[in-house]
Amino acid sequence: xxxxxxxxxxxxxxxxxxxxxxxxxxxxxxxxxxxxxxxxxxxxxxxxxxxxxxxxxxxxxxxxxxxxxxxxxxxxxxxxxxxxxxxxxxxxxxxxxxxxxxxxxxxxxxxxxxxxxxxxx
Numbered sequence: 001x002x003x004x005x006x007x008x009x010x011x012x013x014x015x016x017x018x019x020x021x022x023x024x025x026x027x028x029x030x031x032x033x034x035x036x037x038x039x040x041x042x043x044x045x046x047x048x049x050x051x052x053x054x055x056x057x058x059x060x061x062x063x064x065x066x067x068x069x070x071x072x073x074x075x076x077x078x079x080x081x082x083x084x085x086x087x088x089x090x091x092x093x094x095x096x097x098x099x100x101x102x103x104x105x106x107x108x109x110x111x112x113x114x115x116x117x118x119x120x121x
Contacts, residue, residue, distance in 0.1 A: 020077030021049050021069070023084055032069075032078065033061060034095075036103045043119060045107045047078075048098060051087065060092035063103075063110035067119070082114065090114070 019032045034048040046063040069078040080087075091109045098106045111118050 016047075020075070021064075022072070022075055022077055022079045023087060024079070024081055025084065026075075026079075027084065028077075029080075029084070029087055035066070036063070036098065036107070038103075038120070041120060045103050046110055048095075049080075051092075061095060061098055062087070062090050062092055063098060063106040064090075065111055065114055065116040068114060068116060086114075 013035055016032050016035060020028055021030050021032060023029045030049050030051040032047050033050040036045040036048060037043070038045045044066040047066050047069055049062045049064050051060050051062060064080060068080050068082075070081075071077070072079045082090075090113055091106070093106055100106075108118075110116075
C-alpha cells in the first residue's frame with residue numbers, strides 16, 4: 001500500500017535518521033536526528049530535527065510532527081511546509097528535554113505550534 005504521494009507506508013527508522021530536511025523555500029534546514037515513538041499507540045510522536053550548530057555544538061533540536069514531513073525524491077530528503085521564520089521561532093529543546101515527561105510536553109508544544117491536528121485524539 002502507498003501513501004497519497006505514492007510512497008510506501010512502511011520505512012525503517014535507520015533509513016530516516018540522517019535524512020536532510022528542507023523548508024518551503026527549498027533550503028536545507030537540518031536533518032532527522034531521531035524519531036520519538038509512542039509506545040502506547042504504536043505510532044511516531046514526532047521527528048527530532050537538528051537545526052544549526054557546528055560539530056554538535058550549539059545545535060537546537062525541534063520536535064516536528066511526523067505527518068508534516070513529505071519525502072521529495074528529487075532532493076533526496078524531507079520537505080516541511082514551514083518558512084525559515086516559523087522554524088527559527090519554533091520551540092527548541094535539548095535531547096534530554098525531548099524525552100522528559102515521556103516526550104509529551106515536546107509533542108504537545110510541537111503540535112500546538114505547528115497547528116497540526118493531534119493524532120492521539
